[in-house]
Amino acid sequence: MSDLSKIDNRLLNDIQKRIDSNSLRTLKTGNSLIDFCSNDYLGFAQDEELKEQIISEIKKLRRIGSTGSRLLTGNHSLTEKLEKNIALFHDAESALFFNSGYEANSGLISTITKRNNTILYDELSHASLREGIRLSNAESFSFKHNDLSDLENKLQKISEEKFIIIESAYSMDGDICPLKEIVELAEKYSANIILDEAHATGVIGKNGEGLAHKLNLHKRIFARVHTFGKAIGNNGAVILGSEILKNYLINFCRPFIYTTAPNLMQVIAVDLAYKKLENSEQHISRLHVLCDYFKNTISKYKHVRLLPSDSAIFSIIIPGNEEVKLAATYCQNAGYDVRPILSPTVASGSERLRVCMHTFNSENEIKRLCKLIESITEFIERDKANVL
Template sequence: MWKALEEKLAGKLAEREAQGNLRQLRFTGNLTDFCSNDYLGLARSENLKRLIQQESEKYWQLPIGATGSRLLSGNWPLMEELETEIARFHKAEAALLFNSGYSANVGLLSAVPQRGDTVFYDEASHASLKDGMRLSFAKSYSFRHNSLEDLRQKLQHASGQVFVVVESVYSMDGDQAPLVQLVELCQEFKAALVVDEAHAIGLYGPNGEGLVVELGMEKKVFARVLTYGKAMGCHGAAVVGPAVLRQFLVNYSRAFIYTTALPTHAVLALKGAYQLLPTLHQDREEVKQLSAYLFNQLNDIETISCTPQNSVILSVFVPDAQQLKPLALALQNQGYDIRPVMSPTVPKGSERLRLIVHSFNTQQEIDGLVGAIKRHT
């Protein structure tokens, strides 16, 4: 019955395979991790596991699953207590939990910008931000990555309420948005700044609150999206901002309204992770020192280039993108979990190896990785 449709889908897959970009699910095995977003090792933390177990015993009377959406049967005092703590920790008026960073970005940007409004977003923004804007009735336009000049020119022709959407730390390139200058520009044009902090929370700020707090910009940013599957080692996300934004999302965000709430275990894991974050000063310093060491070592190899400086997310570029997959495979065979990032995940011509440094990596592991890259490039 579905033969024609199946052939059409198979044809699209064959096209992608011919381009060398076919994605596959895989297991990492026991490779040394230079791939995951578990920057501080909380996803494997015994301390976090103990906290979750302790909290689970305290809240044993709660159901395992949420049982429904937050607006039906799935709201519990535990969730609202956590949201109050999240808002306090990140120096915001209010917070609202979502089931993932993807759903938080879609839920925020599909609901808040209205017909007649204008959204400008950095061209390097995550797919979830772009998907949220596609579902909005507002007009949306990209601006060149981290280009204040390009953004300024486009702001002059905006209409309605204007929004500017950026990531504080970009997930692919690892570089930071010029948040101080962006805040000044948004104030000049009365634009609302939205910052995705997915790759900044845990790593920046006095206690891991994120780059916005580290720069003292929390009162000048309209909304922040906090994703918990990276340095927090958990699952879910939150949008923080004014109290009226939280209430608006409860009423108008379809990604919040029409989905089952996070299960109890996920909420308790987040509660434990927030207890641990202020204690991880040494881990934050270690991961930054290791990243600087790896950056310097890689840039001593003449056959490759590495960017950016001062980031735990590093991109390794080789002269010919066709070398990336064989290089990644060779490194995996040597015991290192390294992945190539190909088009269309990144623009054609900017394919790279994406290396992630963690607080649990060692200098010995980094030396081994650098040596392997030297041998295979």
């Protein structure tokens, strides 16, 4: 057997395992269904006025491409200005742009943690945070999701420099971390907090400044990561922290140093989206009104198991990959884009329909979606009972 067919066989074997467990991932292009699944919470990704502003500003540029890394030819006054504006918006000393939240999280953690350090991370931490932990030389332990006593137990046992890694709004459950209590624990045990604000950016706080800012805890947090791929309607991310942290990352963070700088179209688009955010208080309030409407409506249905959520993400537990896929297909066939989250992305038995709310969703659409979810969950329950 040639080496090529040997490796093909190994790859095919692993793919076959995914097929067997009903968890094969496939790429799909966009559709015309009603969007209850994208991260475009505020509709910025499709905002006509914003689009026009971006096009008009881009036309004024002499060059639009990056041309190199930030440390070579890719640094531009517009990028530096954007970082300053974003730092101001979130009330941080400094901001450093990354090409994605994944790179920001993995780069930050793997760069600043050292061999004798310990990382404590919430067990539901996003893959990008786990990637940073995996690449780090520090020791790491998870603590139970949002569980302060488990976190404190673990903090008590560590004497070296320590880091606590958490998210403002958890991407799969949609619940919020008990930030005030975690900040107090971090101060009691001299730990540094890294806070991923991906799903809080543009969603939590008067103008979407994030959870730490809303609770006035931001000055007590070592580093915050805000991403632009969700409510900002674009892609990329910033790490917020001290000037010392920024300088350190510019010098040692490999995903910052050895990559091409953001292109200027992206820089302009993110800058204009942030300007729009500054005047989005009412728009963000509307999002929360719709979230409450969804929670109130769906909680009246007795077959639906909704996880507690204070963000724009809602998870309805439907155990089993096959079952949750069936539920999603049912909603999709009725015109609603709701996606199943399968194991192993979430723990087996906690497979779920993930519903994301947007300012452009209507109350009628929400009402209809809730009914659809109730019908299909009831059907699945009945079907299971009949089989047993």
